[in-house]
Amino acid sequence: MSLDACHDLKEKADLIIYNAKIFTPDSVAGGISCIAIQKGKIIAIGSDAQIRSRYWAPDNINATGAFVYPGFTDAHSHFIGFALGLRYADLSQAQSFAEVVEILQGYRKLHPSGWIVGKGWDQNKWAKKVFPDNKLINKLFPGVPVVLTRIDGHALLASDAAIKASGISLPGKKEEAVIRDGVFSGIFLEEMADQIRGSIPLPSVSEITDLMVIATRLCHEAGLTAVTDAGLAKKEILLLDSLQKAGKITLRIDAWLSPNEENYTYFMKDTLFRTPFLRVGAVKMYADGALGSRGACLLSPYLDDSPNRGILVTTPEQLAAVCKRAYEHGFQMNTHAIGDSAVRMVLRTYSKFLKPGNNRRWRIEHAQVVNENDFSLFARYQIIPSVQATHATSDMKWARQRLGYARLQNAYAYKRLLQQNGWMPNGTDFPIEGIQPLYTFYAAVARKSPQGDPDEGYMMENALSRMDALKSITCWAAKASFTEKERGSLEVGKDADITILNTNILNAPEQKLLMSKVLYTIVNGQIVYKAR
Numbered sequence: 015m016s017l018d019a020c021h022d023l024k025e026k027a028d029l030i031i032y033n034a035k036i037f038t039p040d041s042v043a044g045g046i047s048c049i050a051i052q053k054g055k056i057i058a059i060g061s062d063a064q065i066r067s068r069y070w071a072p073d074n075i076n077a078t079g080a081f082v083y084p085g086f087t088d089a090h091s092h093f094i095g096f097a098l099g100l101r102y103a104d105l106s107q108a109q110s111f112a113e114v115v116e117i118l119q120g121y122r123k124l125h126p127s128g129w130i131v132g133k134g135w136d137q138n139k140w141a142k143k144v145f146p147d148n149k150l151i152n153k154l155f156p157g158v159p160v161v162l163t164r165i166d167g168h169a170l171l172a173s174d175a176a177i178k179a180s181g182i183s184l185p186g187k188k189e190e191a192v193i194r195d196g197v198f199s200g201i202f203l204e205e206m207a208d209q210i211r212g213s214i215p216l217p218s219v220s221e222i223t224d225l226m227v228i229a230t231r232l233c234h235e236a237g238l239t240a241v242t243d244a245g246l247a248k249k250e251i252l253l254l255d256s257l258q259k260a261g262k263i264t265l266r267i268d269a270w271l272s273p274n275e276e277n278y279t280y281f282m283k284d285t286l287f288r289t290p291f292l293r294v295g296a297v298k299m300y301a302d303g304a305l306g307s308r309g310a311c312l313l314s315p316y317l318d319d320s321p322n323r324g325i326l327v328t329t330p331e332q333l334a335a336v337c338k339r340a341y342e343h344g345f346q347m348n349t350h351a352i353g354d355s356a357v358r359m360v361l362r363t364y365s366k367f368l369k370p371g372n373n374r375r376w377r378i379e380h381a382q383v384v385n386e387n388d389f390s391l392f393a394r395y396q397i398i399p400s401v402q403a404t405h406a407t408s409d410m411k412w413a414r415q416r417l418g419y420a421r422l423q424n425a426y427a428y429k430r431l432l433q434q435n436g437w438m439p440n441g442t443d444f445p446i447e448g449i450q451p452l453y454t455f456y457a458a459v460a461r462k463s464p465q466g467d468p469d470e471g472y473m474m475e476n477a478l479s480r481m482d483a484l485k486s487i488t489c490w491a492a493k494a495s496f497t498e499k500e501r502g503s504l505e506v507g508k509d510a511d512i513t514i515l516n517t518n519i520l521n522a523p524e525q526k527l528l529m530s531k532v533l534y535t536i537v538n539g540q541i542v543y544k545a546r
């Protein structure tokens with residue numbers, strides 16, 4: 015019998031993946047080795063014999079025993095920020111301020127004119143763990159606007175020329191402009207930092223497009239099929255939409271609104287703005303800053319900076335006003351809260367709107383430090399903690415100095431947070447952390463840095479099980495974006511968004527997890543990445 019005749023007896027699919035070990039988070043059933051895909055959807059799952067006797071496809075992947083997972087999702091990230099950041103000097107590996115300066119001098123050779131923009135420095139990695147000042151950069155780059163954002167995005171160092179170009183008026187808010195020896199050091203926090211960053215000249219639309227195409231490729235290489243963008247303007251969202259429709263961005267994106275009137279007027283309609291690739295159904299708010307720059311708002315002072323308790327950047331009244339609007343329009347609230355005071359404020363404000371048993375899925379982003387008395391509020395009002403497992407292992411070197419032993423017991427408490435609602439999304443907050451979902455998985459289960467420290471894992475009582483960690487980057491991440499009916503697990507009728515690894519991350523030895531290799535990334539039935 016000819017091949018065609020054989021095809022006549024079978025139904026046509028577009029792509030068949032066979033000889034695989036296929037995971038659905040809900041069932042690790044044996045004997046499932048084959049998936050048939052058509053028009054971007056999974057149309058059949060079963061054994062090789064079952065599926066291949068019924069379907070044929072022009073494209074086939076022989077997985078040779080590899081492991082097939084639902085496409086990995088980052089539940090909290092900044093996609094456009096990551097893309098734009100690809101043009102900046104990367105300061106994240108600098109071990110001293112002198113190294114920062116060295117990187118900038120190298121960067122200047124490649125970019126001889128215009129602003130110098132860098133990001134990722136972290137004084138906690140340096141021998142001298144204090145904020146730098148701008149004296150040296152003023153001297154080395156006279157008249158050049160230099161803006162260097164700290165790793166957490168909540169603080170930056172600006173040269174005098176950048177301060178001038180930004181047009182901000184000094185002294186400004188006294189808690190946001192750091193003064194040293196009676197003069198402005200060039201360090202700015204929170205809103206003043208945002209203002210200075212806002213004055214950096216934007217790249218052209220074609221440059222932005224190129225950067226987003228590169229960012230998409232990097233995400234797919236890491237195994238990501240869906241990401242979030244935590245806080246965007248209308249024109250950014252419309253640009254994403256047009257690039258997705260043109261096939262240039264092949265990532266699914268959950269785009270959250272930055273809180274502004276233009277966004278509300280355009281997007282808060284009776285029907286949600288939703289395409290197969292883009293969902294706009296959440297508002298992003300900030301309640302406080304970050305722990306690293308001591309901007310997270312705590313109930314009692316920082317142990318290493320008393321009497322500083324950090325700052326709330328949004329009042330309860332301001333948050334409530336946005337909550338009201340979101341509630342009325344069926345939008346999610348996704349509010350950044352890191353310190354226990356900020357977390358409490360958001361929990362209490364949300365609870366004025368949410369009824370027990372609700373399905374609004376209002377989220378607290380990060381939920382890093384939670385007061386003992388407040389954990390149960392997550393469960394009582396179905397408020398979803400949205401965590402980033404790598405934050406625990408990035409902060410572990412200094413978190414105890416900031417918080418002290420007692421408070422630390424309720425920090426990065428991912429397992430306890432998971433127990434509140436029985437499900438919990440996980441992400442990276444990239445570009446603050448790297449984009450790799452496998453690092454998230456590893457940090458969640460092993461509670462170790464990528465270098466394997468500490469030996470015994472960091473506060474292991476809050477480690478997640480392998481299965482829970484997998485769910486947190488697949489079906490629970492989808493649920494946190496209201497896309498669980500379409501994605502997050504491998505089931506007939508769902509989108510064919512798939513990540514194939516050479517490793518069984520549910521039972522491989524721990525030290526093998528980070529060596530896992532992404533073999534294929536598939537979005538909407540299309541192979542968007544294939545390992546060489």
Ligand SMILES: [Zn+2]
Nearest residue numbers: 090091244443
């Ligand atoms: Zn974020």
